[in-house]
Amino acid sequence: MKAHLSRRYLFSASHRLHSEEMSTEENKRTYGKCNNPYGHGHNYIVEITVSGQVDEQTGMVCNLADLDTFIEREVLARFDHENLNTLQEFSKEVPTTENLCIQIYEIVHRGFPHAHLERVRLEETMMNSFEYTGKSS
Amino acid sequence: MVYLTRKAEFSASHLYHNPAFTPEENRRIFGKCNNPNGHGHNYTLEVTVKGEVDPRSGFVVDLKQLKEVMHREVLDAMDHRFLNKEVPEFLHRIPTTENIAIAIWQRLATQLESAKLHRVRVYETPDLFVDFYGEP
Ligand SMILES: [Zn+2]
Numbered sequence: 275m276k277a278h279l280s281r282r283y284l285f286s287a288s289h290r291l292h293s294e295e296m297s298t299e300e301n302k303r304t305y306g307k308c309n310n311p312y313g314h315g316h317n318y319i320v321e322i323t324v325s326g327q328v329d330e331q332t333g334m335v336c337n338l339a340d341l342d343t344f345i346e347r348e349v350l351a352r353f354d355h356e357n358l359n360t361l362q363e364f365s366k367e368v369p370t371t372e373n374l375c376i377q378i379y380e381i382v383h384r385g386f387p388h389a390h391l392e393r394v395r396l397e398e399t400m401m402n403s404f405e406y407t408g409k410s411s
Numbered sequence: 412m413v414y415l416t417r418k419a420e421f422s423a424s425h426l427y428h429n430p431a432f433t434p435e436e437n438r439r440i441f442g443k444c445n446n447p448n449g450h451g452h453n454y455t456l457e458v459t460v461k462g463e464v465d466p467r468s469g470f471v472v473d474l475k476q477l478k479e480v481m482h483r484e485v486l487d488a489m490d491h492r493f494l495n496k497e498v499p500e501f502l503h504r505i506p507t508t509e510n511i512a513i514a515i516w517q518r519l520a521t522q523l524e525s526a527k528l529h530r531v532r533v534y535e536t537p538d539l540f541v542d543f544y545g546e547p
Contacts, residue, residue, distance in 0.1 A: 277509045278542040331429055333505035
């Protein structure tokens with residue numbers, strides 16, 4: 275039988291929302307406080323949902339240790355306690371939480387072989403969260 | 412269609428062990444969860460049912476009935492139990508969060524009168540949960 279497994283991880287990072295394609299005025303108007311030149315930070319919670327058949331032998335969709343190891347190496351090590359604007363991943367796009375959510379989805383979708391990725395949900399604060407389920411939906 | 416979710420909590424102990432595996436395999440695959448004396452969790456259960464709103468009552472489901480079914484079928488059977496030994500489903504199946512969600516679905520699906528079961532969500536900890544939608 276098919277089940278969905280979700281796991282939540284915490285990381286902290288800073289960012290500044292600023293687009294090279296906009297004027298100073300437009301940046302201020304679009305991003306408000308988030309355009310502050312020195313940046314600011316968040317405690318992000320990323321929730322990864324994978325699905326698959328529950329293995330008869332183990333009772334699991336996938337081994338949690340495999341998922342934890344992958345997320346720690348590929349997501350947390352990359353983004354935790356970083357300034358997102360300085361990362362190569364955001365050299366060409368604004369590190370909004372939408373874009374970060376999509377990037378995390380792509381990393382897990384490409385690299386995690388043990389289960390099907392259903393959804394990445396990213397909470398920027400307790401008030402804001404974003405979900406991405408891939409290109410087609 | 413309206414969806415209604417009811418929460419409940421239960422505490423239970425379990426261990427992960429497959430007699431078909433060697434002791435080394437059991438330890439490697441299940442890690443700390445293989446400790447033969449078991450360990451416990453405070454589980455949170457979320458049961459979501461769906462249906463049309465009854466024009467007379469304004470309800471999707473009689474919440475009192477849902478509560479009773481959850482109590483009888485799930486909490487009475489699993490709360491403060493050692494799942495591996497006291498819950499029939501887990502005598503020969505490992506009580507992982509996945510299998511607990513499936514077992515709860517199977518216990519509830521036939522017992523609900525008006526509404527249809529949509530999702531069973533079981534939190535083992537606030538950071539780990541499983542959703543089961545009755546998919547084969
Ligand atoms: Zn456990």
